[in-house]
Amino acid sequence: MNDELVIPAAPPDRVLDLFGGIRLTPTQRRIAHCLVQHAASAAYLSAAEVADLAQVSQPSVTRFAIALGYDGYPALRRRLREVTLTDPGSPTDGGNELQRAVRAESANLDRLAEQLADPGRIAGAGALLATSRPLPVLGLRAAAPLAAYFAYFAAKVHPDVRVLDTGGSLLADRLEQARAAGATALLAMVLPRYPRESLDALREARDAGLRIVAITDSPVSPVDEYAEIVLPASVGAHLVFDLHTAPMALAMVLLQAICDAAPADAQHRLEAFEASAARRQLFLT
Structure with missing residues (x-):
């Protein structure tokens, strides 16, 4: 026994x-x-x-x-x-390891949807970022692709988006340059395992007077010490490497909030981009 x-x-x-x-x-x-x-x-x-x-x-x-x-x-x-x-059971029960990992992402998205029942917090973050010229977007290591993904689409509705995806002394330089150019806010993507350089950059950004919005994995993430608004989205941890499905969805929700904060400007820039894309025949459809 x-x-x-x-x-x-x-x-x-x-x-x-x-x-x-x-x-x-x-x-x-x-x-x-x-x-x-x-x-x-x-x-x-x-x-x-x-x-x-x-x-x-x-x-x-x-x-x-x-x-x-x-x-x-x-x-x-x-x-x-x-x-x-009293755990009623996990949505990942049943199936093989890969199926359980994907089902866990569905649960993460459901949790994110529940958080958005009150849209006030995300709307406030969008308004804060929409008015920053330029808009620096920080994402180091695992968060770098998420920062680039957000910035690609944000550039269609914001006139000056600057991706900060490399560390070292140049990162501090680029933060200072963004602040000198008129930036008032910073969007930070900070995901496990929480790079030390990311937290150092947030400290410098806060000390420089930038207001910080952070997308991270948990309300108890270390970024809470520096960010004015923390937007959590759970990270999947059922495979060898993390899944960032919910943080990516949250990034696009935040971009929607930026568009909603200045709808006329966003529409004008989108129309200008579409006209340019048609003229240059950028896409097949």
Whole structure:
């Protein structure tokens, strides 16, 4: 007989729900991120074990639980166990590994759709970015393709979109140049594993007076320390490399909000592009 304890897998999204709407300090974000990353076992860890995993002090874990409204960490752990034990089942159940990975992306998109039930936050982000001339778009490493994808379409409705997709000393130069040219806001794409250079760039951008909108994977992402508006979209982690389906959808939703913030300008630029494309015969259809 096998007496080994089998721990049910708590969905990270359900653990994330425990932190919704709460402004966390950098240390508290580390603890929250740790609990999400170890969602399957978090409900069975002691405060000391969580502190060790998050590389914080044990009192910090206690203060974190109190900040969430619990009497202490044991009460938070009981709630984590409730989340684990009442899991109604995962939408990824059944099928092979590849099918489960794709179905998990459907769940990520459903969660994103729920977040958009109140469009005020995304509308505010769109209005903020629409008025920035130029509009710098930051995306390093895994986020670079997402930044380029967004910028390709954004350039059809915005007169000056600048992609910042390489790090090093040149990144700081380009941030300074964008600010000197009149930029008032920055769009940042920051995805796991959260490049250190991205966070350094956000710090510099904030210190330079740029207002930051960030697309990231979680409300407890490290970008929350620097961004004025954080727009989370879950990243798929069921394959060897992450799937960015929901962040890509969110990027296009944000671009729609930019168009809605200045519809006449967007329409004028789109018509000008279509006329130019027809004249140059850019497309077959």
